[in-house]
Amino acid sequence: MSNYPKKLNDFLDNLSIIKDQQERINILIDCADKFKEVPPEIAKRPFPEENKILFCESGAYVWTNLQQDGTVKLYFAVENPQGISAMALSSILDITLSGETPENILKIPDDLANKIFGESLSMGKNMGLTGILQKIRRDVKNFLD
């Protein structure tokens, strides 16, 4: 049993028992369909460069906000309407990590992108998706410093 945040752990556990590739893909597409863009009260276009994920070819942005109760709320934007993987990951991260403490968020594994999308992720895609995770980590570390 890993020490990941509980909702993330549950999601990964459920995903891991699905062996059929198309079924996995359908789950990820469902997640992408549930993607919610950052609300205008948080950010409007043009989005700030400081929130942009470098090396993400889908034009992803992340906002990591510390709430009054000490938990984190994540917001995302994906400029490319075909950035399905980026939307899927963003949706998964919002569902499983928003509401967690900064300490718990730091427990997310470095290879989360591979755990979700499989080992066949291309280098470029992996860099982009991992970039989303790395930005969240950096932001959360800043809250703790």
Next chain:
Amino acid sequence: MIDIMDRGYSNPSALVSTEWVADHLNDKSIRIIESNEDQLIYSTGHIPGAVHVDWTTDLNDQVRRDYLDRKAFQTLMIRIGVTPATTVIFYGDKSNWWACYAYWVFQLFGHSNAKIMDGGRLKWIDEKRELTRDISNYPKTKYLAPERDDKKIRAFRNQVLKHINKKNKLVDVRSADEYTGKRLHMPEYPNEGSLRGGHIPNAKSIPWATAVNTSDGTFKTAKELSEIYEKENKLKPTDNIIVYCRIGERSSHTWFVMKNLLGFKNVRNYDGSWTEWGNLVGVPIEK
């Protein structure tokens, strides 16, 4: 929109329009193939009858950095219900970036019955044409492929070294920042996987996207392309040219343009590209 046949291409039959594809959805002599950068896109909706060929899992060796071998190519073709007589029609995202990549790989095995759907996936969607999430399955076929031929259209690093020593021409199709080496490794940020930035000596910078119309991803006319490649960059259709990018993906697009639309006779794709050259000990680099 100028008809494909009226754009002055050297091989206009290498391209088909979205309208043509729509009219041939039930044509049993063709197989429509979608290839995208993101492996999830196909399943969100694709042209009815299209199969998915994923560039990472279907076209690349899963252990070595190389393309699939003859046996794997045969397995792929059998799986997607293609025979040597089938005309394959490629399309995909990013103005057919990955469709051209798949097209080029298929040429390594001599499957010349191949075309690209002009404008790709986005044009099909913008024209509000039918999409389906139904997965297409076809009866298995028989396919006997030749051994992969890397001589005609593929270049390796030693050949690139000889090429530049002879002062032959190259085309770097990456962005201007990649060409100049402006994008360099920064702490805590992943890089493109190269220790050095810059470009291969003698390479002209002609980003791949200059070959397409930004409004709809279709290829520019032969006259417009000739202006870019021949007039501005002094390339001749008889030149011996090597194209490259990061892993040979964007350069496949340019290879298609130069070979099929402009009629360049001798163009090879260096798929090792910058992820190899920028990490190779001792090779020359320009900035």
